Amino acid sequence: MKPVRQPQSLDDRQSQSVKVWDLPTRMFHWALVALVIVSFVTGNLGGNLMQYHMWSGYGILVLILFRLAWGFAGGRQSRFVSFLRGPAAVARYAAEFMKGKTAPYLGHNPLGGWSIIAMLLALLVQVGTGLFANDDILTEGPLYPLVSKNVSDWLTDIHQVNRIALASLVAIHLLAVFYHLVFKKENLLKPMITGVKQWHGQADASTGNPWLAIILAGLAAGVVYMIIS
Numbered sequence: 001m002k003p004v005r006q007p008q009s010l011d012d013r014q015s016q017s018v019k020v021w022d023l024p025t026r027m028f029h030w031a032l033v034a035l036v037i038v039s040f041v042t043g044n045l046g047g048n049l050m051q052y053h054m055w056s057g058y059g060i061l062v063l064i065l066f067r068l069a070w071g072f073a074g075g076r077q078s079r080f081v082s083f084l085r086g087p088a089a090v091a092r093y094a095a096e097f098m099k100g101k102t103a104p105y106l107g108h109n110p111l112g113g114w115s116i117i118a119m120l121l122a123l124l125v126q127v128g129t130g131l132f133a134n135d136d137i138l139t140e141g142p143l144y145p146l147v148s149k150n151v152s153d154w155l156t157d158i159h160q161v162n163r164i165a166l167a168s169l170v171a172i173h174l175l176a177v178f179y180h181l182v183f184k185k186e187n188l189l190k191p192m193i194t195g196v197k198q199w200h201g202q203a204d205a206s207t208g209n210p211w212l213a214i215i216l217a218g219l220a221a222g223v224v225y226m227i228i229s
Contacts, residue, residue: 014200015198015199015200016198016199016200017196017197017198017199018106018196018197018198018199018203018205018206019075019195019196019205019206019207020077020106020107020191020195020196020197020199020203020206021075021077021078021191021192021195021206022074022075022078022195022206022207022208023195023208023210023213024066024070024074024075024078024208024210024213024217025070025074025075025077025078025208026192026193026195028063028066028067028070029192030192031059031063032060032063032123035056035059035060035063036056036060036123036170038052038053038056039053039056039057039060040163040167042056043163046135050135050138050139053139054130054139054141054142057126057127057130057131058127058224058228060123060126060127061124061127061128061224061227062217062220062221062224063220064120064123064124064127065219065220065223065224066213066216066217066220067120068120069216069219069220070208070213070216073208073209073212073216074208074213075206075207075208076107076205076206076207077106077107077108077206078107078206078208080117082107082108083105083107083108083109083110083112083113083116084113084114084117085110085113085114089110090110090111090114092110093109093110093111094110094111097111102184104184104186106197106199106203107206112176115169115172115173115176118169119166119169119170119173122162122165122166122169123166125158125162126159126162126163126166129155129156129158129159129162130159131143131227131228132144132146132147132151132152132155132156133152133155133156133159134149134152134153134156135156140152142227142228142229143227143228176188177189
């Protein structure tokens, strides 16, 4: 499937509203933002807030599992096949980006698509290692008893280092949003709130089955519950 790009001809200047992000994708996005903030704050403050840190981590894991499934079953622009490109396409887009000549994409551009995957993987590593981590005081992950203390300490170290990588990816994401808003005059936040984007030319609406989303979210929650219980 080729990316939907804005036509460059002079024949089609009419702007239309296109449904680009389905409701489950938007709910996932903002729920993840909220839980990541909670995790960073409670993890840095520690103490009695570590219980909330763990709960937010479980919530993030549910969201990640849901998003991985939704990447195959969600709306058009939410599917991995719609925004994951090969090395040649990414290199070509990067070269265009350096020259300031990138054309807009209806969904994620080639670089943005892989940055989403990188962020999901970093989050998966973070919550995965957190399940086995310990702080040598009061807090232990629910799977801590399954490994030795040395293995837990090693995974705890990864948990601590990976949060820096995760924070860096979040910062890059925010900078990209700012760049598009200021220099490309393209508001990426509004479509993630309303689901609608102004677009030149023809494009299919990106809709997802809400009942399927509920089922997938329930399954993801069930898997996480079985892991931590």
